[in-house]
Amino acid sequence: MKLWHIISLLVTSALLTGCGKDVRIDVPEGPRPIKFTTGETAITRAFKPDDPTVLFTVGNKASVFATRVQDDIPANIMTNRELHCDEVTAPATPGDPYTGVWNYDNVVYWQDTGHYYFTSVFPKNDNATIDNSTYNLGFSYSAGTNTDIMVARAYRDASVSQDPVNLEFKHITAAVRFLFGKSSSSDADQYALTSFQLENIVATGNFSLLTRITNPASDPITSSTWSNSGYTTTLAGWTAQTIGDRITITHPSDPDNPDGYTPMGWYYMVPQTLNASCRVRFSVVYNDGEPVETVLNFYGAVDQTSEAGIAWEPNHVYNYFITLTQSGLELTVQAVPWDQVNVTTDDVIFM
């Protein structure tokens, strides 16, 4: 059977939300310790990374910063303190949110008054700092580590409430994956991925987020929190070393359902304005033939809202659908004019 290929690109983007629910914990009277909780909304769709254990696993660690401001005088009460997850409560009903209990050593207690600003970075990042003059949380990230970094901010007026602080984590990278599918449902058409890599992608960036904020919900994390040198490189490279390493490409019965595709990713990328030459390079074998390499430029690939994708935003998910289907040749044959050639020779001069 002949090999039929055609490539289509589809981008879906979705927001990751990390809304949590407050959990009330009964505490005795007297100085109350500062406590933290986290929560995750139910995941119902497969369009985004949906593994709650990324965050909710006993032993997971996060960094937490806390500043108390009283009479305009700030005091750092926690600086990159380790917050560790000691308990995870799975939902009784699948799909309901998870909850977790996060503790830290050397408990800090609430003062009766004061404005408390809390910032947390997951996973724990020893290089994260808060600038005392700009109040910006800052750290660098390399996509080579492929980490789903999350950041949370919270505010409390201690005179109003000293309940456990809910840390609502937001994903700050862009989650990207490439979904390979074959259009043919026939088992006689066997496609296998043998190599993959992304090219002309910014791999490292610097994150900077204002932490002194009373309503984090009103200050969403945008691409302006990221900066980079503009230097692009190759990422996510993979090559099958043996025939057994090859990845079989599936046929999605529902072309709109990513679950039917063969994924490469998730890749947690530095949010960036894409280089116009960004591309994916991959090799596919058909029925155990020789690998055929294809390079696709995905800059400007159109998403479900017909918007051209030219950037990766923080807290967004990008699914690129690559469907291998029949190829062919559309040949335009055309008649053309004579090719005019001017020829000179000696002049004839009568005298």
Added chain:
Amino acid sequence: MLLLGVITVSSCHKEPVPGGELSGYGSIELSLGSSDAIRLATKTDADLLEGLRFNNVLVILVDNSGKVIGNVYKTYPYTNGGGSDIQDSEVATSVTEDVIHFEHLLPGDYHVYAYANINATEWQKTGEEITVQEKAVATGDFSGYLNRELLSLTSAGTDVPVNPSEAMLLTGHKTIPVGLSVVNDTLDLIRPLVRFKVTVRNHTRFPVNVDELRFSHFNPDKAYLLDHRDASGVPEIPAGVTYRALPAFDPSAPEATVAAESEGVVYQTLLYENASTETYKVFSTLTLDRSSETLSDITLSMGARPFGLIDYETISTMADGEKVDVLVINPRSATRSGRLYYGIGDTGIAWESCGYDAYAKFFARAQAIYNEVSSYNYSGTGLWNGFTGAANNKSGLAGWTGNSADAPYKGDIFDYTGANHGTPRKKYFRTLTKTGELFSIDGLSTNPLSETSITDIRIEQGTATSGKFPSDIKSNQLVTFIQNSTGNHLKSDCKWNDSSENGAKDSKVIWDSGNNQDHQFILFGEYCAGGLLKRLLKENNKEVPLTYMARNEEINVVINVYYADQSGEITFTVDNTHWTEAGATTSTHTFN
């Protein structure tokens, strides 16, 4: 979620010609206006003849191993047959472009071969018609069709491809890589021929008549059906090609006269593509008709040189097809040995005694013939008053016509009236012609009873043997004629020492294995170098020698004609009265 496909399908669909109307009687009446019908028909026909449209196309897809993968033939109008027919319908009877679809392709490099207007058989080889051969190839090896040739022309003739009668055959070839996505590409259908035109651009106020127009030999007798080029884009020509002259120019045709301050195409022909290592040349003689101002005509040949020596260096620049009329002389210093050979009689060669002690005297003799001097005195002292037989410096014979009825000439005076004119050929001048790499001399023969020319000649520089030639004749002024097939040299078989008059009159030229003073010749003539043809490069307007013509090229040679009739006067005066000394005082210098 929207699916973005990278397929872009382009197709050229022409709107149906309006005017169809169903009458009340169940028939269709076409209501095209007559002027529309005429204009449409004329335009379409002309475009088909010019290769600007095609009424059918055959596209064959071949994989990298030479195997046919697809064969699509469309004749217009074309109706999609449905089912497995994935080609587009087309209502027009001819089109300028169309999209041909191929699907189910494995990745790899493919070769596309296209032929359009394949019913135009004027240029196709008998027995290799595309309608029968290529059109039937749906599978298998296509390599045998790659080097198919166009119709062969007569090797010894000047014929060129005929003008198409209904449509112009077009061909095209391209290599297209197909990957994992649909490929869109375009293939040009080009004419497998060259159109060659000569335009005279007359910048003068007088009409110009083109009396002569010929070219070096670049008219091949064969060419490939499909485009073959070398790495530099020069067309490849089938082996064994013969380059011939183009069809003769007709100086009596109306277009041979170009009016004042205008331009006109004086010559046009189709021909097969061609290539050479030498620059192509044009030879033209034009006459400026000044009768409107009661002035005499002026005739000029392109690249004409004054009458004089035609040396080896000049001969070596001659192009295939080029010719020059020459006097053929074995220039010996002894009067008995020198010979001018100039014609063929009924039994022998026409010759005259021609020996001098200086180059200038040979030239003077040649000029006398060129200028048709009526009384040229050879020796001036009556040396030829009688045959004196062998071992005598005078030898006794001044010449012979080669005709058995004519006695040998013994006088001192030669009458060259008409020597430079006359039909069927000039009396004394023989035509030296280059064909391919070899030469021929028309009007002389080594076998005068059966041949009228000497052929198969290779020319090399001669050798001035000491003591046998005047001291001021150098080797580079001499040539020697070599029979290419044997290596023999043409010899002046001078019978100055034959004891009988009949024997002595039989001086002739023969092929001979030797190579001494008898085998060296000097040639005099009026060489016309013609004009070198230069291609004007589109990208930078630079001129490069024209050494090839590729298919689909319309080669337009432009000959600019000017008339410089302005004269000027220069006057000057001499002041002999005031010669002023430089400096008012006398300068002194003291040496210490």
